[in-house]
Amino acid sequence: MIKDKNNMSYKDFLMLQETERSRIAEDLHDTTVQELVALSQKLDLANLYFDKDVTQARLELISAKKQIKDIIEDIRNTIYDLRPMSFDDFGWDASIERLYRDVDQKSDMNVTFDIDSINSVDNVIQITVYRILREAVTNVYKHAKASRLYVTLHIQNKEIYLEIRDDGIGIQSDIKENHFGMQFMREKVKLLNGSMAVDTGNTGTTVIVTIPIG
Ligand SMILES: Nc1ncnc2c1ncn2[C@@H]1O[C@H](COP(=O)(O)OP(=O)(O)O)[C@@H](O)[C@H]1O
Ligand SMILES: [Mg+2]
Incomplete structure (x- = not known):
């Protein structure tokens, strides 16, 4: 079987692609579809109210x-x-600005981004680092119940140093059926010859990723 230099076979690669697709499907189901179902019920309710209570119908x-x-x-x-x-x-x-605004608006957390521009770094590395960062930040937003989120990214010693730190409840278990975010992060880091360390406990979680940039 053909392997690339990081020992990821094309079969692994296709698997990764398939699981990523299933994550997207799951995301769309969890957010958009469920919201549309709720919306449809709200409109049914408004319809019912119209005969009895027009004000309530308008509020709906x-x-x-x-x-x-x-x-x-x-x-x-x-x-x-x-x-x-x-x-x-x-x-x-x-993209970073947009991610910051999104998480800052949607959550009550105190969010700090201290992120260097990496415009001069290879485009594929930029995109991959962005996807890793986004997944880690989304995890904090979705799971950590944190009051603070701190994200830092610097270029030092010919590598990208990325740290995502929260003061939340810690990771109870990162192995769940049909949950692939952490796994994707690890795979992507591996493909870029980087390293990823997760330190977690009941005072929060810190994810540190380093990626060499040659
Ligand atoms: N920063 C975090 N704080 C608390 N729990 C976390 C954090 N990051 C991940 N987790 C836990 O690890 C699990 C797996 O994460 P992930 O693989 O990204 O899947 P998903 O986000 O789809 O649940 C999450 O369901 C959550 O329970
Ligand atoms: Mg996740």
């Missing part, structure tokens, strides 16, 4: 409108993340 419609705006935003974000591997339109800085 206003709330439905807001929900539609949220769904549009979610779909936009999903599309943004699915774009082909190119930063041509947006670039590193804009």
Whole structure:
């Protein structure tokens, strides 16, 4: 079987692609589809109210409108993340800025991003580091119940040093059926000849990733 220099076979690569697809499907199901189902129920309710209580019906419609705006935003974000591997339109800085705004707005956490521009680094490395960073940040937002999130990225000694730190509940178990985020992070780091360390406990989690840039 053909192997690349990191010993990942093409079969592994195809597996990775398939599992990534299933994660996207799961994401769309968990957010967009469930929100649309709730929205549809809200509209049924508004319809019922119209005969008895027009004010209540109007309130339901206003709330439905807001929900539609949220769904549009979610779909936009999903599309943004699915774009082909190119930063041509947006670039590193804009993508990081967008990620920061997204997590800062959606959560009550105190969020600090201290991130160097890596525009001069190879494009594929930029995209991959962005995807790793995004997954780690999303994990904090989704699972950590943290009050602080601190993300730092620096270039030092010919490598990218990335740290994602939270003061949340810690990782109870990162092995769950059909959950692949952490696994993808590890695979991607491996493909770039980097290293990834996870330090977790009941005072929070720190993920440190280093990637050589030659
Ligand atoms: N920063 C974190 N704080 C607490 N728990 C975490 C954190 N990161 C990951 N986890 C746990 O590890 C599990 C696996 O994460 P992941 O592989 O990204 O899958 P998913 O995010 O789809 O659940 C999560 O379900 C969660 O329980
Ligand atoms: Mg995840």
